[in-house]
Amino acid sequence: MVPAIYFDGRSTHATRVDAWRDGDMLRWRGANGMQEWSAPWTAIEPSARVTGVPFTLHVHDGGHLQIDHDALPADWFPRHHLIEHVVDGLERRWTAALAGIVVIVASLFVLFEFGLPWAADRVSAHLPRAVEQAMGKQSLAALEGRLLMPTALSVERQSHLQSVFHHFVVDMEGVPDARVAFYGSKALGANAFALPGGTIVFTDELAQAMPDDDAFIAVIAHELGHQANHHMLRQVLRSSGVFIVAGLLMGDVTSMGGIAAGIPAFLVDSHYSRGFEEDADRFAFRALASRSIDPVAFVHAMQALERAHPELKGEELRYASSHPLTSARIARANAASLQFRAAKTAAAAHSNR
Amino acid sequence: MHDETMASGVYLPELDVIPARDTTEVHRLRFHGNAGDYFRIWIVNVALSLVTLGIYSAWATVRTRRYMYSNTTLGGSPFDYLARPLPILKGRLLTVFIFAIYAFAGRIAPALQAVAALIVAGFMPWLIVKSMMFRARYSSWRGLRFYFSDDYAGAYKWYLGVYFLMGIPFLLIMLVSMMGHPGFGMLLGFAAFTGIYPWIKGHQQEWMVDNHHFGGKSFSFDDGIGNYYGVYIKAVGVALVWFLPCIALFSTAAVLINKGNPQAFNPKMPSPYFILGVYAVMAPAYLGVWTFVHTRMTNLLYNQAQLGQYRFRSTLAYWPMLGLYLTNALAVLLTIGLALPWARIRTARYRSEHLEVVGEGDLSDFVRDAFAHGEIGATATEMDSLLGIDIGL
Numbered sequence: 039m040v041p042a043i044y045f046d047g048r049s050t051h052a053t054r055v056d057a058w059r060d061g062d063m064l065r066w067r068g069a070n071g072m073q074e075w076s077a078p079w080t081a082i083e084p085s086a087r088v089t090g091v092p093f094t095l096h097v098h099d100g101g102h103l104q105i106d107h108d109a110l111p112a113d114w115f116p117r118h119h120l121i122e123h124v125v126d127g128l129e130r131r132w133t134a135a136l137a138g139i140v141v142i143v144a145s146l147f148v149l150f151e152f153g154l155p156w157a158a159d160r161v162s163a164h165l166p167r168a169v170e171q172a173m174g175k176q177s178l179a180a181l182e183g184r185l186l187m188p189t190a191l192s193v194e195r196q197s198h199l200q201s202v203f204h205h206f207v208v209d210m211e212g213v214p215d216a217r218v219a220f221y222g223s224k225a226l227g228a229n230a231f232a233l234p235g236g237t238i239v240f241t242d243e244l245a246q247a248m249p250d251d252d253a254f255i256a257v258i259a260h261e262l263g264h265q266a267n268h269h270m271l272r273q274v275l276r277s278s279g280v281f282i283v284a285g286l287l288m289g290d291v292t293s294m295g296g297i298a299a300g301i302p303a304f305l306v307d308s309h310y311s312r313g314f315e316e317d318a319d320r321f322a323f324r325a326l327a328s329r330s331i332d333p334v335a336f337v338h339a340m341q342a343l344e345r346a347h348p349e350l351k352g353e354e355l356r357y358a359s360s361h362p363l364t365s366a367r368i369a370r371a372n373a374a375s376l377q378f379r380a381a382k383t384a385a386a387a388h389s390n391r
Numbered sequence: 392m393h394d395e396t397m398a399s400g401v402y403l404p405e406l407d408v409i410p411a412r413d414t415t416e417v418h419r420l421r422f423h424g425n426a427g428d429y430f431r432i433w434i435v436n437v438a439l440s441l442v443t444l445g446i447y448s449a450w451a452t453v454r455t456r457r458y459m460y461s462n463t464t465l466g467g468s469p470f471d472y473l474a475r476p477l478p479i480l481k482g483r484l485l486t487v488f489i490f491a492i493y494a495f496a497g498r499i500a501p502a503l504q505a506v507a508a509l510i511v512a513g514f515m516p517w518l519i520v521k522s523m524m525f526r527a528r529y530s531s532w533r534g535l536r537f538y539f540s541d542d543y544a545g546a547y548k549w550y551l552g553v554y555f556l557m558g559i560p561f562l563l564i565m566l567v568s569m570m571g572h573p574g575f576g577m578l579l580g581f582a583a584f585t586g587i588y589p590w591i592k593g594h595q596q597e598w599m600v601d602n603h604h605f606g607g608k609s610f611s612f613d614d615g616i617g618n619y620y621g622v623y624i625k626a627v628g629v630a631l632v633w634f635l636p637c638i639a640l641f642s643t644a645a646v647l648i649n650k651g652n653p654q655a656f657n658p659k660m661p662s663p664y665f666i667l668g669v670y671a672v673m674a675p676a677y678l679g680v681w682t683f684v685h686t687r688m689t690n691l692l693y694n695q696a697q698l699g700q701y702r703f704r705s706t707l708a709y710w711p712m713l714g715l716y717l718t719n720a721l722a723v724l725l726t727i728g729l730a731l732p733w734a735r736i737r738t739a740r741y742r743s744e745h746l747e748v749v750g751e752g753d754l755s756d757f758v759r760d761a762f763a764h765g766e767i768g769a770t771a772t773e774m775d776s777l778l779g780i781d782i783g784l
Contacts, residue, residue: 043468045534050606050757052468052533088454089428091461092469100759102534104468122450128435129454135431138438139729145441 040109042066044075047100057103059114064095066103084110086119087126158276162268167235170271171215174235178219181239186221191242196220199240202251203258206329212266218258220245228346232261234270247346252335256326260336263321269314319367323374327381334375337368415751417704420743424462426733432458433732449480459735463743465532466754473536474529474769482769516546521771527603528767533754538604538762549598553591560584585627589619592688600696606757608699615695622687629683633676641672675717682713693746699757701750707742715741 039056044066046053053073057066065076083096093110095103128134178186189196200218207216215236223229228244238261248254264270323333436451453476460472493511496503520543527537560583567576593616600612645668686707693705719734748754 047534048759049755050468050533050535051755085457086454088457088461089432090424091457094471100534122454125435125439125450125454129432132431135434138434141438142434142441145438149441 040105040111042095042109043104044068045102045104047097047102055103057105059111064097064103082115084115084118086122089126089129154276155272158272162271165271170268171235173271174233174237177233178237178239182221185225186223186239186241188222189220189242190222191220191245195245199245199251199254202255206255206258206325207262210262210325213262216262216265228343230257230261232264232270234265234268236265238262238265243346244343247342249338249342250335252331253339253342255329255331256322256333256336256339259322259325260318262325263318264314266321267314267317269318273314315367316370319370323371323378327374327378332375333371333378336371337375340368340371415749416753418466418748418754420746420748421464422462422736422740422743423464424458424736424739426736429455429458429736430729430732434729445483446480449476449483452476452479459739460530463739465748468533471531472529473531474525478766478769479773482771482773485770486773512551516550517543518771519550520546521767523599523602525767525769525772532605533757535606535757535759538760540602540604542598542602545598545602549591549595553587553594556587556591557584559587585620585623589623590616592623593619593691596688596692596695600692604760604762605698607760608757611697613695613697615691618691618695622684622691625687626680626684630680633679637672637676641668644668674720678716678720679713682716683709686712699750700752701748701754704747704749706745706747708745711741 039058042055042057044053044055045051054069055066055075056069057064059065059079060076062079063076064079064082065074067074077097081098085091085094085096087093087107090107092107093105095105097103128138191199199220203218207213210216213236216238217236218238218240220240220242222242226241226243228247229241230239230244232238238258240257244257245254248257319336322336326333326335433455436447436454440446440448440451453472453474456472456474461469463470493504493507496507520539520541523539524541527539530537560580563583564576564580567573567579570576597612597614600610603610645665686709690705690707693703696703715738719730719738722730723734
């Protein structure tokens with residue numbers, strides 16, 4: 039006999055009953071013994087087990103029996119809700135809860151570190167060029183007149199740099215629509231960044247800081263690396279992916295979602311950028327070498343940049359597309375330069391022979 | 392506003408109810424959940440959701456909601472959450488898909504996103520109805536389900552149409568400013584705004600309550616639109632009391648810190664510390680005002696509602712609620728979310744302990760109604776939980 043409360047599904051009248059199993063029937067009887075009900079065992083739909091929640095045994099006609107959480111005999115419905123039975127077992131253990139925390143931290147790490155970038159790259163690889171170009175146009179339009187002012191470079195200087203640029207990019211693989219645009223920008227200072235769709239924004243301040251054409255081309259080559267690898271688009275996709283996932287995790291705490299989602303997005307983004315920077319550097323070294331320019335020009339450009347931002351000396355220098363100027367990058371540029379010179383000497387020796 | 396003829400079959404059983412009972416009984420809602428149990432349920436379900444890439448999240452939602460519903464009792468009987476995981480999963484996938492498109496549209500072209508936002512706004516009332524129908528359909532007490540009428544016309548009237556009236560204050564401001572009295576225009580616009588907004592909010596609550604049904608009876612709502620003016624006028628006062636000192640404090644601090652280097656502050660690219668500071672100061676002030684409106688509006692909602700011979704008494708108080716929300720927010724932030732279950736449990740406890748059902752009867756006189764309780768898709772309810780529509784129930 040199991041104490042239960044019976045609701046017939048037609049009214050909210052509660053009847054205290056005792057229920058028992060009788061072969062393939064479930065029977066229950068009012069506490070005063072006046073009334074008795076029954077239902078075939080197979081027609082009963084029990085609710086899944088949840089800590090502290092009473093069981094509800096739904097009967098065919100909309101009625102139900104409510105049985106206290108601890109009162110249901112274990113052998114009554116052993117084959118129902120098998121998955122939730124396992125989950126319920128976990129939910130009862132503090133060890134499982136601790137393991138849950140570990141699992142959450144680990145899977146969040148894997149998701150943000152590998153899952154999102156992977157998905158974002160898959161999507162960006164299949165996006166039409168028109169989308170990328172539209173994005174570039176939009177963002178340039180948003181910057182013009184606010185952060186980017188008309189250039190103050192002389193016409194001769196501009197056309198000189200343009201011709202150097204065209205000479206460099208002509209027939210280069212992976213950057214079909216590359217163009218460079220000069221802007222004056224007090225707010226951004228010495229700066230360059232690649233917008234999706236092909237435009238490279240180059241500030242007057244940076245153009246003036248460059249010691250020679252090779253340094254200018256080194257910066258351009260780096261930005262072309264961003265462009266060839268669709269970094270801007272991938273970055274955008276990755277960060278919107280973070281927002282979507284963060285929103286899902288926050289679930290119904292929507293009011294806090296805005297602030298909380300911004301923090302991981304920021305952390306993740308600055309991290310992604312570094313990986314992209316290295317890709318762009320590699321592209322730049324290769325592009326420079328292929329045009330017979332010593333990659334040491336990249337070191338000169340970086341040093342000039344550091345001089346242009348004296349307040350950041352010693353710290354990690356970043357410009358708008360957040361380029362970390364670390365000794366590691368300079369070291370890699372120097373290594374590329376050594377390789378370039380070695381190859382050149384070898385080629386010279388070869389042709390002399 | 393409900394359709395009397397449609398519900399006529401529903402009212403018949405009330406004839407049997409003996410009207411003359413002179414004892415008014417008070418039935419308090421009780422909450423029996425505890426933070427320890429709920430924490431384990433929550434953390435295990437979040438972990439499983441993540442490991443299954445979100446697929447399990449629908450089951451997780453059902454389990455955690457069942458815990459909350461079933462631990463809330465009225466007259467000794469628990470409420471029951473009856474939704475099935477699979478429809479929720481379907482709704483969730485669809486919602487994620489729609490939201491992903493929306494988010495991406497904004498990255499390509501803001502104009503595209505504006506169009507998408509307009510489309511969503513056009514669907515909003517429909518969404519609210521569907522969502523309310525879902526919630527009602529899968530909430531039950533003592534074996535009877537709640538029901539929400541599919542009053543789309545009413546939803547479009549009170550959740551979209553009336554917002555066009557909000558244009559009136561702006562028109563007033565523009566007209567009077569053009570006549571050369573901008574200050575007077577602002578004042579007039581503000582007056583028109585205070586005249587319209589509480590009226591809208593009051594009617595939204597009325598519509599919401601009027602369309603709910605339970606146990607063969609329809610909820611009804613007192614006509615007390617005047618009460619809403621009181622709430623919102625006081626809310627303006629509360630806002631001033633909160634924001635003025637906060638802004639004063641923050642600007643003095645900002646000026647003191649920036650004294651040494653005047654060129655440091657760039658309004659186009661404020662430093663992250665500045666933004667963080669703004670959040671740290673504004674969040675409590677915002678919470679202070681929001682809690683006031685939320686508390687008073689919830690009280691009004693229940694205290695003006697009636698179901699058969701039963702009335703409701705909601706006695707949420709401002710300071711305890713504010714203390715609750717502030718400590719919750721702090722605890723959740725400091726524990727990176729681990730205190731969320733604890734926060735939910737204590738909020739649910741406070742809220743249910745301050746809600747009573749008052750009436751001459753022992754709550755056993757509700758009967759099954761004649762509404763068709765068909766299955767209802769979960770997409771709408773998933774959408775609105777993501778968009779954070781404040782339905783206020």
